Amino acid sequence: MTTIASNRFVQIRRDLHQIPEPGFQEFKTQQYLLDYIASLPQERLEVRTWRTGILVNVKGTAPERRYGYRADMDGLPIPEDTGYEFKSTHPGFMHACGHDLHMTIGLGILSHFAHHAIRDDLTFIFQPAEEGPGGAKPMLECEELQDLMPDEIFGLHIAPEYPVGTVATKPGILFANTSELFIDLKGKGGHAAFPHKANDMVIAACQLVGQLQTIISRNVDPLDSSVITIGKIEGGTKQNIIAENARLEGTIRTFSAETMTRVKARIEALVRGIEAGFECSASIDYGSNYRQVFNDPQVTSEFMTWVQETQQDAIQFIESKEAMTGEDFGYFLERIPGFMFWLGVDTPYGLHHAKLEPSENAIDTAIQLMTRYLTWRASK
Numbered sequence: 001m002t003t004i005a006s007n008r009f010v011q012i013r014r015d016l017h018q019i020p021e022p023g024f025q026e027f028k029t030q031q032y033l034l035d036y037i038a039s040l041p042q043e044r045l046e047v048r049t050w051r052t053g054i055l056v057n058v059k060g061t062a063p064e065r066r067y068g069y070r071a072d073m074d075g076l077p078i079p080e081d082t083g084y085e086f087k088s089t090h091p092g093f094m095h096a097c098g099h100d101l102h103m104t105i106g107l108g109i110l111s112h113f114a115h116h117a118i119r120d121d122l123t124f125i126f127q128p129a130e131e132g133p134g135g136a137k138p139m140l141e142c143e144e145l146q147d148l149m150p151d152e153i154f155g156l157h158i159a160p161e162y163p164v165g166t167v168a169t170k171p172g173i174l175f176a177n178t179s180e181l182f183i184d185l186k187g188k189g190g191h192a193a194f195p196h197k198a199n200d201m202v203i204a205a206c207q208l209v210g211q212l213q214t215i216i217s218r219n220v221d222p223l224d225s226s227v228i229t230i231g232k233i234e235g236g237t238k239q240n241i242i243a244e245n246a247r248l249e250g251t252i253r254t255f256s257a258e259t260m261t262r263v264k265a266r267i268e269a270l271v272r273g274i275e276a277g278f279e280c281s282a283s284i285d286y287g288s289n290y291r292q293v294f295n296d297p298q299v300t301s302e303f304m305t306w307v308q309e310t311q312q313d314a315i316q317f318i319e320s321k322e323a324m325t326g327e328d329f330g331y332f333l334e335r336i337p338g339f340m341f342w343l344g345v346d347t348p349y350g351l352h353h354a355k356l357e358p359s360e361n362a363i364d365t366a367i368q369l370m371t372r373y374l375t376w377r378a379s380k
């Protein structure tokens with residue numbers, strides 16, 4: 001059964017779920033968050049905005065350190081297919097990666113500390129554009145954050161495969177290095193009946209998709225997990241017109257920067273080969289690149305011990321493996337020690353799926369866990 005507080009946060013989640021917006025266009029989302037934050041006791045709060053992001057300084061009573069908590073804000077271009085009564089009101093867009101829960105949990109933790117002062121300062125970061133083009137790196141560098149820069153920072157990500165009440169993380173690398181991948185091919189269009197008078201880019205693109213996978217299977221150490229996914233392929237305009245242009249859109253995942261460099265070198269070699277073989281021209285754009293999410297070993301191990309020794313009644317802890325997901329939270333952790341953890345939300349469909357329905361019972365679990373953890377840290 002959910003408590004009165006959690007019913008309130010369940011409603012907040014449902015409100016946010018209905019207004020998913022793309023990166024750096026989270027205008028309604030930002031306003032909703034600001035309105036809620038304005039409803040909290042203001043004596044120890046200082047609120048700043050940066051583009052569509054929000055920073056909230058919660059002043060401690062006798063601060064010795066500053067702890068940060070980050071939640072991402074943006075939605076995904078996925079037509080929602082859940083059974084929710086509170087479906088997205090933005091056609092073609094959905095919170096399909098749990099950012100509605102991430103923001104709600106962030107508000108819940110913030111609300112707790114707006115009502116219950118602790119010794120140390122807190123910086124809450126509501127960050128835009130995690131799914132792309134990436135808000136963490138520019139937000140880290142923004143003027144508004146500099147005097148609120150935390151000494152340690154924490155975040156979470158929903159995990160559909162784990163039951164509610166599960167927290168999973170590990171010291172060291174948790175998420176992969178990522179690079180987006182956009183390849184455009186240009187040949188010569190023509191009539192479908194006269195292929196010899198044209199230069200078909202559909203067939204060139206199809207050949208390239210297959211060749212790209214040889215990088216993972218033939219050029220990368222099988223023990224050094226890496227991924228190339230081509231998520232979208234476009235080419236042509238009509239069934240009886242030979243395609244002059246084709247476009248591949250994908251993403252690369254590696255656990256080391258060196259392997260990312262190696263993979264990109266092979267991509268470029270294969271694309272040059274397609275140009276020569278199909279007498280076409282090609283361009284490659286790597287879009288946004290994210291650092292690996294590297295959990296500080298000391299801080300993370302201490303958190304793991306604290307959870308297992310003090311929260312065992314409410315939390316089942318799992319030491320997780322690395323995952324090939326990306327998260328630009330990695331930029332925060334590159335500069336500030338801290339960790340990210342998986343939060344179980346017990347749902348059959350996975351991240352980025354149109355039917356994702358994370359359990360709302362996880363909201364209270366996460367709020368309780370992080371308010372207890374930060375209270376403990378600020379009393380040590």
Ligand SMILES: CC(=O)N[C@@H](CCC[C@H](N)C(=O)O)C(=O)O
Nearest residue numbers: 131132178179180251325326327
């Ligand atoms: C947790 C999660 O799903 N993160 C995304 C991050 C996307 C990074 C970038 N836009 C890319 O596509 O590489 C993921 O896809 O892992």
